[in-house]
Amino acid sequence: MNPVNLSTQFAGITLRNPLITCSGTYGFGEEYTSYCPLEALGGITLKGVTPLPRLGNPVPRLAETPAGLLNAVGLENPGLDEFIQSYLPKIRKLPTAAIANISGFSLEDYVQLARALQKDSGLAALEVNISCPNVKHGGMHFGTDPQSAQEVIAAVKAETDLPVIAKLSPNVTDIVGMARAVQLGGADAISLINTLLGMHIDIYQQRPVLANTFGGLSGPAIRPVAVRMVWQVFQAVDLPIIGMGGITTWQDAVEFMLAGATAISIGTGNFVNPQAPLEILQGIKEYCEERGLASVRDLVGLAHHVR
Amino acid sequence: MLTKGQVVVHESLGDEKHKLKRLVLKGPIARTAQAGQFVAIQVQDSSISSFDPLLRRPISLADISSENDEITLLYRVQGRGTEILARAKEGGVLSIMGPLGHGFSLPEAGELWLVAGGIGIFPLYPLALSALSKGLTVRLFWGGENQSFLESAGLSSWEKLGIPLYLSTLDGSLGQKGLVTEQINDQLGQMSLSSSQIWAAACGPKKMMQAVAEICINVKVPIEVSLEERMGCAVGACLGCVCTLIDETGAKVHKKVCQDGPVFRGEEVVWDESC
Numbered sequence: 076m077n078p079v080n081l082s083t084q085f086a087g088i089t090l091r092n093p094l095i096t097c098s099g100t101y102g103f104g105e106e107y108t109s110y111c112p113l114e115a116l117g118g119i120t121l122k123g124v125t126p127l128p129r130l131g132n133p134v135p136r137l138a139e140t141p142a143g144l145l146n147a148v149g150l151e152n153p154g155l156d157e158f159i160q161s162y163l164p165k166i167r168k169l170p171t172a173a174i175a176n177i178s179g180f181s182l183e184d185y186v187q188l189a190r191a192l193q194k195d196s197g198l199a200a201l202e203v204n205i206s207c208p209n210v211k212h213g214g215m216h217f218g219t220d221p222q223s224a225q226e227v228i229a230a231v232k233a234e235t236d237l238p239v240i241a242k243l244s245p246n247v248t249d250i251v252g253m254a255r256a257v258q259l260g261g262a263d264a265i266s267l268i269n270t271l272l273g274m275h276i277d278i279y280q281q282r283p284v285l286a287n288t289f290g291g292l293s294g295p296a297i298r299p300v301a302v303r304m305v306w307q308v309f310q311a312v313d314l315p316i317i318g319m320g321g322i323t324t325w326q327d328a329v330e331f332m333l334a335g336a337t338a339i340s341i342g343t344g345n346f347v348n349p350q351a352p353l354e355i356l357q358g359i360k361e362y363c364e365e366r367g368l369a370s371v372r373d374l375v376g377l378a379h380h381v382r
Numbered sequence: 383m384l385t386k387g388q389v390v391v392h393e394s395l396g397d398e399k400h401k402l403k404r405l406v407l408k409g410p411i412a413r414t415a416q417a418g419q420f421v422a423i424q425v426q427d428s429s430i431s432s433f434d435p436l437l438r439r440p441i442s443l444a445d446i447s448s449e450n451d452e453i454t455l456l457y458r459v460q461g462r463g464t465e466i467l468a469r470a471k472e473g474g475v476l477s478i479m480g481p482l483g484h485g486f487s488l489p490e491a492g493e494l495w496l497v498a499g500g501i502g503i504f505p506l507y508p509l510a511l512s513a514l515s516k517g518l519t520v521r522l523f524w525g526g527e528n529q530s531f532l533e534s535a536g537l538s539s540w541e542k543l544g545i546p547l548y549l550s551t552l553d554g555s556l557g558q559k560g561l562v563t564e565q566i567n568d569q570l571g572q573m574s575l576s577s578s579q580i581w582a583a584a585c586g587p588k589k590m591m592q593a594v595a596e597i598c599i600n601v602k603v604p605i606e607v608s609l610e611e612r613m614g615c616a617v618g619a620c621l622g623c624v625c626t627l628i629d630e631t632g633a634k635v636h637k638k639v640c641q642d643g644p645v646f647r648g649e650e651v652v653w654d655e656s657c
Contacts, residue, residue, distance in 0.1 A: 099620065106619035106641070110384055110479070130636055137612045137622040142413075142433040148621045151636060204557075297435045323433060346615045347424075347436060349384055349479060354581065 079363040080370040081356070083117070085315035085337045086263035088200050088236045090117035090172055093332070093359075093371055094352050096175035096363075097319050097342030098123050098202060099148065103162050104169045110349035117338065117358065118172030121162075123204050125178050126187050128154030135288035138275040143296030144320075144343050146285035150178055150207070155191055166195035174240065177231075178204040185227050187338050189234035200238040203231050203262075206246075206269050218244035218269070221256035228260030240317065242266035245300055253310040266317045266340070267308060280371045293343040295321040302334050309335025309376055323347055325358020332359075332371070333378035385409045386428055387478045389470050390452060390573075396534020401459040403468055403502070404444075411480050412448045413489060417509035418445055418485025418583075418608055420644045421453070422616035424477040426466035438479060439441050439463045440613050442505035442585075454537070456504040465500050482616055483644050486598070488512055492579040495521045499562060499586020500526055503535055506585055510543060521569070523548045525562030529555035556651070562631070563593045570601060584608070584647075588653065595648035605648035611639040618642070626652040 081092035098120040101107060113119065131151025138145040153161065166173045175198045177188040185203065192201055205218040205227055217223045224241070232239050241257035243250065245268040252266055270291025275284045283289075301320025306315060318336025322328050323344035331339045344351045363371060387407030395402035405508070411421060414612060422438035445454035459468045470476060477605050486509050489626045494513045503524055526532045528551050540547060548565040549557025558565055573580075582605040584594045591607045598605035614622035619643030625643065627650040629635045634652060637643065 100615065102619040106615070106617045110617075130634075131621065131624070134624060136624070137613050137614050137620075139435055139437050142436055144436055146614065146620070146622060151621050152623070294436050324431075341438070343614075346438070347433065348477075349615075349617070365427065 079360050079368065080148050080372075081360065083338060083372055086200070086240070088172065088238050088264070092117040092339040092356055094328075094356050095120055095317060095338055096352065097340045097343060100342040100345055103166060104171075104173065105165070107349055111352050113169055113171040116171045117351055117356070118174055118199060119169070120174040120176050120202055120340065121166065122152055122180045123150055124155055124158045124188065125150055125153050125180075126155050126184050128157060135284055135286055137285050138284040138290065139270065140273070140275055140292065141296060143292050143294035144346070145275055145290035145292050146270070147285045147290035149287065154347070156189060159191060159196075161226065163196055172199035174198065174200045174205055176202045176242070178207050179264040181225060182206055182230055184213065186230050186234055189231040192235060192237060194206040194236045198237055200240055200264075201231065201235055202240040202242050202266055203228060204242050204269070206242070206244045216244065216246075218253070219247050221252050224253055225256040225260040228257045228262045231262035238263040240264040240266050242269055244269045245297075245304055245320075246272050250304045251271065251307050253312040254312040254314070258312050259313055262314060264315045264317060265308060265312070266319060267336075268297070268306050268320045271297050285292060293321065295322050295323055295327075298327060302330055305331055305334040305336050306379075310379065311371065322355070323325065323351060323354045328355045329358055329362050329374065332374040333376070335376040335379065337372070383411065383481075384477065384479050386475045387411070387453070387474050388474065389474045392470055392472050395536070396457060397530050400534045402445060402534055403457055403459060403471070404459070405455045405467075406452050407455070407476065407478065408451055409478060410451060411455070411478060412446050412451050412453050415443050415446045415453060415481035416485035417443070417446070417484050417512055418505055419481040421455070421478045421480030421521045421643065422482060422613070423455070423467070423582055425463045427474045428472060428477045429475065435466065437463075437614065438616060439467065440482070440616055442608070443481065444504040444507055446508050452481050454518060458501050458502070479616060483640055484642065486583050486608075486645050488516060489518065489581040491518070492581060493521065495566070495580055495582040495583060496520060496522045496585070497562060497584040498522070498524045498568065499590040500531075501535060502584070502586030502590075502608070506583065507536065507539065510540075510545070511582060514543065514545070521548065522545045523550075523565050525550035525586075527551065528553050531590050532556055534631075562590060566594065566597055570597070582606070586647070591648075592653040595651065595653070599649050606645050607651060608644045609639050609646060609651070610644065613640050617641045628652060
């Protein structure tokens with residue numbers, strides 16, 4: 076039997092396997108190397124970068140919930156200049172594909188970030204986090220208004236020669252509408268899903284646990300929501316999907332691929348098991364072998380076929 | 383390092399009303415671990431696949447025995463995670479990441495003053511052993527709720543070290559009634575030693591460490607403190623557990639308690655900011 080072909084290509088990105096790590100859970104690639112060699116990963120998505128340095132939110136930034144984790148880190152990052160000067164030289168040398176994640180509070184922020192990050196920077200792609208509030212428009216989120224989302228993606232697309240991945244927020248009524256909007260904006264791929272907005276109250280102290288009151292929920296608790304959104308977007312939009320949201324085991328990863336994800340990304344799952352990516356990859360491979368599938372790409376969207 | 387540690391001993395520590403537990407695990411972590419470092423432990427037995435609670439729990443190393451490949455964790459049962467951990471059976475297997483973080487540093491010579499509040503005593507024991515084996519003089523200042531607590535939390539093992547102990551209890555049932563800081567001030571007042579020969583290491587409630595750090599900084603005694611914060615990844619990737627420090631230029635910077643700490647120099651810490 077021939078070995079399963081794990082490599083995958085989409086949106087001009089070539090990965091040795093479909094396993095990526097999520098932005099904000101894997102630093103700039105150096106933190107987990109003693110647990111999971113980067114050579115084993117298809118790629119990593121770097122911590123989100125904004126034009127200016129940000130100290131982020133006060134602590135507590137984390138609150139654990141049933142099978143989930145609320146976080147309100149607040150985009151703490153070194154800023155674009157420091158990212159380019161201190162981090163990019165190291166990132167170029169990483170033995171895996173590196174996807175930068177960019178965040179802004181205005182259209183101009185995104186334009187500035189996209190202009191600075193091109194193919195010659197050594198990055199594989201740009202993931203655009205459109206979940207931040209649009210400060211200029213009264214704090215409305217780019218990620219919840221289709222028109223704004225389309226504009227941001229189009230602006231980024233016009234500035235960079237890197238493949239552009241739109242990371243969508245699940246905090247919307249119509250995820251398909253958002254996916255169509257970023258497709259119109261020219262997105263090359265879609266990351267689904269970002270965290271779900273939530274909160275947790277300490278009943279003894281009678282106040283919110285997070286200093287920021289609200290946080291983004293991740294972890295196995297949100298997986299069914301993510302799978303549903305991947306399923307819907309796969310049916311409606313002809314763009315490759317990077318599926319994420321609570322993937323912790325190989326079974327979770329296979330579920331996302333069957334729903335329509337071309338690649339899958341591990342986030343909070345790394346905190347639970349820093350070797351999860353290795354175990355997931357092995358599990359996907361065996362799952363394909365057992366079913367006589369020649370390539371992991373054969374799994375994508377398989378559950379949509381009527382039997 | 384991600385390892386599976388077999389539970390060698392798991393028992394109540396002292397009077398059960400204090401909910402203290404002693405967990406001894408077999409595994410290779412002891413070979414490289416230092417006092418002040420910690421492990422991130424999965425509270426469920428690794429034979430059970432469960433994601434609730436989701437996160438590992440950071441617990442400091444209370445004893446490190448490289449010859450037996452054993453580490454000891456002492457902890458207080460005070461939440462769902464530690465309640466589940468408390469049920470781990472001897473012979474069972476727990477998933478452990480570690481050793482993690484940066485521990486205490488040891489002076490080359492002189493006196494090491496250890497300052498503990500409550501269960502902050504636990505990571506100081508291996509530090510005392512390292513210091514004593516290096517020929518340093520060690521004193522312990524330890525404050526707790528009452529006599530029963532101090533006895534349950536390992537007072538007898540400290541007495542066996544034969545070092546001066548300055549105990550404080552809130553109710554005066556053992557040692558001096560009051561706070562540990564009063565004992566430190568008393569001793570500083572009586573010292574014939576110059577403060578340049580003293581080093582301090584503190585672990586306990588934040589307010590206590592802040593007060594101790596202020597005393598030490600005033601008399602120019604270098605002090606290290608072990609900070610605590612809710613952790614996500616425990617390796618510096620998620621930025622969940624940041625603390626605020628003052629860097630060399632006087633600017634406020636964030637450091638990660640899990641990776642840059644948990645031990646920091648007392649004079650660097652900005653105590654009054656939640657972040």
